[in-house]
Amino acid sequence: DMFSASADLANTFRLEQQVVNVLGELVAQTEAKLGIIRQYLKDYESVVEEKAASEEEFMERVAGNPIHAYRLMKRLYFDWQTVEKEIKTDNWRNALRRLEQVRMGAKFPKEEDFFGAAQALVRLQDTYELNMTQLARGNLWGRQTRAELTAQDCLFMGKHAFNAGAYARAVEWFEESYILAGQENNRTLRQDQVMEFIQHAINMHDDTLQQTKKRHPMAVLSHTNSFRLPLKEKPAGVQRSEIIRSRKYNVGKHITDQDDATNFNALCRGETLLNDKLLAQLKCWYDSRRQPYFLLMPIKIEQNSMEPAIYTFHDVLSDDEIETIKELAKPLLARSMVQGKTGVGHEVSNVRTSKTAWLPEGLHPLLNRLTRRISLITGLKTNPIRDEAELLQVANYGIGGHYAPHHDYLMKGKADFELNDVERGGSTAFPRAGVAVKPVRGGAAFWFNLKRSGKPDPFTLHGACPVLLGHKWVSNKWIRETAQTFNRRCTLDANE
Ligand SMILES: O=C(O)CCC(=O)C(=O)O
Ligand SMILES: [Fe+2]
Incomplete structure (x- = not known):
């Protein structure tokens, strides 16, 4: 895998730079090609500007004009060669070949890497009690970075947490996704798409909580998986801050797993x-x-x-x-x-x-x-x-x-x-x-x-x-x- 060491992560960023170089060139070539075709169409526009009542009148006017005639010859004899050449060169296939070369010599992330990175984010959130809203906006424990999460990223994170049974975290990610979906300029999701996920995760959370309480009344709940009360009674945000406020520490001889x-x-957060x-x-x-x-x-x-x-x-x-x-x-x-x-x-x-x-x-x-x-x-x-x-x-x-x-x-x-x-x-x-x-x-x-x-x-x-x-x-x-x-x-x- 490649998420478990920073040395490998750096190599993966380097790999992405190669991919980006190929894609960047492809975009530049395609834009140049489109530019040439657009130029041809623009040159033709002066012809269309000759308004006429009928097709016949139009042809008479255009064909009877020496300048139009000259430019028609120039377009179809001279410009056309360039246009045809551009259309014939296949930049896509070339880019594809280069991408295949990049892929062949290197390791691309797999599903386990994607999951591992998501799991790492949830772990960081748990340990450092990262505020969801700040985290999504690139604030890592007081350090503002330029990295940000989109509504879609948060939805993915929520799905990941959900599949891992971390329903408390899933609800929080989905709720953040909902907020972001309402704010984004570059829409990645619609709010109503996220709403279904929130509802489903809340139900799962509350059902699981109820079952656990019935079977093991004294069970100590992991704050990643479950809040203490059903979310229908008390929203996630309120319960999360209560958890943070009510922690108690016990050092010394009589110490429990909890x-x-x-x-x-x-201690990881630097508390004494x-x-x-x-x-x-x-x-x-x-x-x-x-x-x-x-x-x-x-x-x-x-x-x-x-x-x-x-x-x-x-x-x-x-x-x-x-x-x-x-x-x-x-x-x-x-x-x-x-x-x-x-x-x-x-x-x-x-x-x-x-x-x-x-x-x-x-x-x-x-x-x-x-x-x-x-x-x-x-x-x-x-x-x-x-x-x-x-x-x-x-x-x-x-x-x-x-x-x-x-x-x-x-x-x-x-x-x-x-x-x-x-x-x-x-x-x-x-x-x-x-x-x-x-x-x-x-x-x-x-x-x-x-x-x-x-x-x-x-x-x-x-x-x-x-x-x-x-x-x-x-x-x-x-x-x-x-x-x-x-x-x-x-x-x-x-x-x-
Ligand atoms: O990396 C650390 O801080 C501790 C590592 C450790 O405990 C171990 O490798 O056994
Ligand atoms: Fe150790």
Whole structure:
């Protein structure tokens, strides 16, 4: 697929430029052709201007005029050759051949890409609580862009949401489509065409809600799929703002699945969930990690969370190193996988939309240097050749690309390098710890997935927030459990 990584999206835009070039030339050629034919017709007009009572009188007047006679000869002897030549050249077939060539050498989006992009928009809307009207007008969380949606686009989005069972969102998209249909200068739809969709989606929403309530009176409804009350009782707009106003956050020991989801989204939006006392404990400091390597240039460490301990190491990678890593990864990127539901094997899943590449240590001398640097910073053994850690993984997220909250229990610790600044969104959020780490170019987030005892730490639940605007490139290093028996005691947190 091509929506799950920004590198592929850029290539698809390039592909469209080729298509547009062919189409643009076709339009220019066709217009030139029409111009020549129009000119011929215009030249003929002086003949028609000779008004006469009858056909006979007309012919007499025209044929008896030496100027008309001369121009008739000129038109049919001289101009006609040009007109005929133009009609004979087939620009369409030529354009078609060139378009086929473009298509042959490249990947065109498929249905899954179209759906994936629509799904990404809905995900962004949910996470960032984007106001529908602003979103349709290109406003992405306060950043005004020139991208806009038409009434027809919104209708498509509504249909997509509807087919996915997200009736609450479907109604909102259809209603936006209705508003736009009433405002557009370049009509893409009529309002009465949209009305049917609204009615149908409202009925579906209300019926489904009623059935769910009957079967599972205590069910927690997803705000994407359903509002709390039937839409016939309370309109979508009112219910949506009530949902936003009445959210409650819960961080700490007694946290539910619903809290995980609400917290995750809030953290992605940059909201602060920790109280002032907890916030005051978080410090920044310079550290040479008791290593001569860092004496001249100590690392800037920022503590993002105390329990579990999460740190950001700033300026770990230089700009050159970042570019090298990205270039090494680009040809190797493939759709990211997750562990299969049965626990065996890996599969593509919508909970993780990105592309990833594993960089073998021998690919470039930088990788080995980086492995040693990570070891010096974390105090852990990280040599993948000795199975102490995984190879370096590079991930690229496209629009709406995300990784839903999960645990990385198989690995002890994880260092997460940011390869660029994301314009909007894309943080790594820890819904149970109540913190989010913003992507900062060249920095690395680090945490332990396992406690000292070797038991999994459920509070390390984390996920990648969907990218709202911009690109996200990260590089991950998972560090294994077994190799670390003697190293961790003297590492980051002496209090643990
Ligand atoms: O990209 C991120 O911010 C986190 C990625 C992650 O959690 C993972 O790849 O396991
Ligand atoms: Fe992870």
